[in-house]
Amino acid sequence: MSRSPHAKRLPRIRQARTTPPWWFALPALLLFAFVVLVPSARGVYYAFTDWDGLDPHFSFVGLDNFSDMLRDADATQAIWHTLLIAVSITVIQNAVGLVLALGVNSAIKSRNMLRVFLFAPAVITPIVTAYLWRNLLGPDGAVNSLLGAIGLNGWEQDWLGDPDLALWAIVGVIVWQFAGYSMVIFLAGLQSVPREVHEAAAIDGAGPVRRFWSVTRPLLAPAFTINLMLSIIGGIKLFDQVYALTGGGPGHATDTLSTLIYKDAFTLGEFGYSIALAVVLTIIVAVASTGQYLMLSRNERATS
């Protein structure tokens, strides 16, 4: 007798278990829509207008903002700088990070302390490290003093004031700050490589280089994916460090898409044009991340 109501209730419980209510997602979705989705969609729309950011009357100008961009030397240069910075950071930061990770993953005694020290710059506010380096790289700064002290007076430079050097100085500062971040991610990957696999390869006569190439490298594929993704997208969006180190100068020698977007919108009042630049930035990020995702997921499949 007591079994029948129970049996009746069972299907209802089954239904309840498979569906947490949809409204649980509502607060997050509303915030996401308000801050990201709706403004991004409006941004794409404004990119085809001549809006100045204030005047409620503005007109639709089609592709004018984009064709202006092609004629605007500052804009084409900024796009080039953005790509150059992103690619250089990606290559150098990950190479340094990988070397550091291999070093810290060895039998050395100071490995735990080194790991903590080398990662430390990555948690410091980027604008703060940038102002620090702006002084260090100045004509009377510590970098030149150090070069002088070790007898390399001929290498002393105005690192940020020289249009040919400034961009590379910025790349150097970013690598200094974030190589430890790449290191930590590579290290997590390295520690997932089973020791027995290494020992088996060593017994089979593989030297350290061969062991790295054939055993470690394939198993590091997920760490590579994350690291390359983080550094290339971070490099494309870069703003804080450029703003603080050079402000885009000397002249426009280090302007990136992000600094140009800021200047055009807030010092020149060209909102429509500025947002068109942001659309270009979005397209570059999208192309870079899909391209990288496709390439790396193919590699991961091929090697695993």
Next chain:
Amino acid sequence: MNRYGRRTLALELAMIAGALFVAFPVYVLVNLAVRPTADTSSPISPTTSPTLDNFTQAWQQGALGGALANSVLVTVCSVVIVLAVSSLAAYPLARVTAHWARGTYLLVLLGLALPFQLASLPLYQTMRDMGLLGSPWALVLFYSGLQVPFTVFLYVGFLRALPPDFEDAALIDGCTPLQGFRYVVLPMLKPVTATALVLNTVAVWNDFFTPLLYLSGSAQQTLPVAIAGFVGQYVTDWNLIFAALVISVLPVLLLYFLLQRSIINGFAGGLKG
């Protein structure tokens, strides 16, 4: 294979040399921050008569105390909100297999690819029209939405690897879905919550672009904006600027060295999450 031989010693020395190279700017930072303005010797030679005057002066003239309080307020509120709404949202998004749930999750992931530069200019207009410019609450609102895609992504990935048996048991025992979430799901999410906490806190604390847009010129600044304003005002007085930089870095580094294990795991944990 792990014997500590001559080669290991060479590697050890090389790595320590690398670490000293990384630490060199920090040495100069502190060295110049404790130096009287009159001392114009080389920035790399140790300061002979150190003083704390720069710190007291920077603290007073840069209004750094207020900026520090604002940064703490904005970071704590934003991170609490984003963790709460994202974990709650991840529950149906990870568990429900209907089309709407998959579609919604994909829409949220799209947010990962959209750079903030695209949204920030139109949103600036909206915030201005709502009268929120100059208020730290505008930033709390901003980060609470901006960090949703990444945080939901972490939570959904983690939840999908967990079996639903515990929640089911709780619901059969008569929990409401909200109680089931609060007392059963949320405790199981602890490891990924730690990762999300670390990554969101660092991201919000360090951000400069958005507070520069929303707060510049107002009395309510966060630490990065206050520092930028300070540098603009005291362009040539680097001893004073460096003291301000030390003040702004100190709480972060103290926290980092105290909690280094969980912080580093948080950053590396994004890999598995």
